[in-house]
Amino acid sequence: MTALEPFGARLRRAMDERGPLCVGIDPHASLLAEWGLDDDVAGLERFSRTVVEAMADRVAVLKPQSAFFERFGSRGVAVLEKSVEEARAAGALVVMDAKRGDIGSTMAAYAEAFLRPDSPLFSDALTVSPYLGYGSLSPAIALARENGTGLFVLALTSNPEGGEVQHAIRADGRTIGATMLAHLTVENSGEGPLGSFGAVVGATLGDLSTYDLDINGPLLAPGIGAQGAKPADLPRVFGAAVRNVVPNVSRGVLRHGPDVVALRDAASRFADEIRAAVSVD
Numbered sequence: 001m002t003a004l005e006p007f008g009a010r011l012r013r014a015m016d017e018r019g020p021l022c023v024g025i026d027p028h029a030s031l032l033a034e035w036g037l038d039d040d041v042a043g044l045e046r047f048s049r050t051v052v053e054a055m056a057d058r059v060a061v062l063k064p065q066s067a068f069f070e071r072f073g074s075r076g077v078a079v080l081e082k083s084v085e086e087a088r089a090a091g092a093l094v095v096m097d098a099k100r101g102d103i104g105s106t107m108a109a110y111a112e113a114f115l116r117p118d119s120p121l122f123s124d125a126l127t128v129s130p131y132l133g134y135g136s137l138s139p140a141i142a143l144a145r146e147n148g149t150g151l152f153v154l155a156l157t158s159n160p161e162g163g164e165v166q167h168a169i170r171a172d173g174r175t176i177g178a179t180m181l182a183h184l185t186v187e188n189s190g191e192g193p194l195g196s197f198g199a200v201v202g203a204t205l206g207d208l209s210t211y212d213l214d215i216n217g218p219l220l221a222p223g224i225g226a227q228g229a230k231p232a233d234l235p236r237v238f239g240a241a242v243r244n245v246v247p248n249v250s251r252g253v254l255r256h257g258p259d260v261v262a263l264r265d266a267a268s269r270f271a272d273e274i275r276a277a278v279s280v281d
């Protein structure tokens with residue numbers, strides 16, 4: 001299999017062509033109920049199919065949340081495999097939100113599960129946790145470099161509890177979150193038009209001007225919609241780095257289903273608001 005073009009380059013092109021919005025595939029039990037579906041594998045499959053059908057030919061990125069599929073065991077994971085394959089076939093980039101992180105030798109196996117081209121769950125990028133030490137992610141970084149995939153490293157997460165770890169100050173005076181951003185800057189140095197090693201930075205976090213977000217890589221920004229952030233907040237939170245932001249909306253779009261047109265309309269409204277907020281002219 002020929003190696004893919006680097007993830008960062010593929011993502012930049014998709015953002016330019018389709019806009020930067022990332023829609024989540026988060027089949028919460030409560031959403032299945034709202035859509036009139038049972039909380040079982042058939043409901044899960046119907047939900048995911050519908051989101052892929054509604055979104056994969058128009059948004060830059062789809063981000064399935066693995067936990068909602070793992071809830072159903074191997075049959076749920078089979079639905080996830082199919083969703084990833086169909087989303088990629090329809091032209092969306094898939095960021096697998098599995099938030100994996102482990103000691104290096106085990107991390108290698110997680111990376112193979114999601115980033116090796118012949119894996120059933122092969123995705124364009126994977127969310128990873130660096131809290132066993134950034135260096136523990138090395139095998140995933142190496143595999144991603146080898147085959148044109150990417151990572152999103154949890155740096156400054158959208159949840160209020162994240163601060164107790166991520167804002168903690170190290171002996172050198174830097175916060176843990178800033179340290180993760182600095183590692184990513186090194187990882188992406190010299191890459192163009194965009195590096196493949198992104199950070200997760202919540203859109204809920206308010207003014208981040210004390211952080212250097214210029215990592216030459218994408219910034220996945222969850223928190224818009226259900227968690228209270230709005231597209232109009234993006235320039236204030238991200239400053240000049242807003243051009244590299246991939247804003248994620250999950251429940252804010254998904255609650256408009258199961259009607260495909262209503263889902264598309266909801267995503268378009270977010271996309272329009274994002275475009276208006278981040279446009280520089």
Ligand SMILES: O=C(O)c1cc(=O)[nH]c(=O)n1[C@@H]1O[C@H](COP(=O)(O)O)[C@@H](O)[C@H]1O
Nearest residue numbers: 065097127157158200222226227249250251
């Ligand atoms: O890595 C993530 O995607 C993530 C990181 C973070 O800091 N906060 C966060 O909400 N997420 C994910 O982004 C999605 C947000 O969903 P909504 O709040 O429904 O838009 C969920 O799938 C979360 O797991």
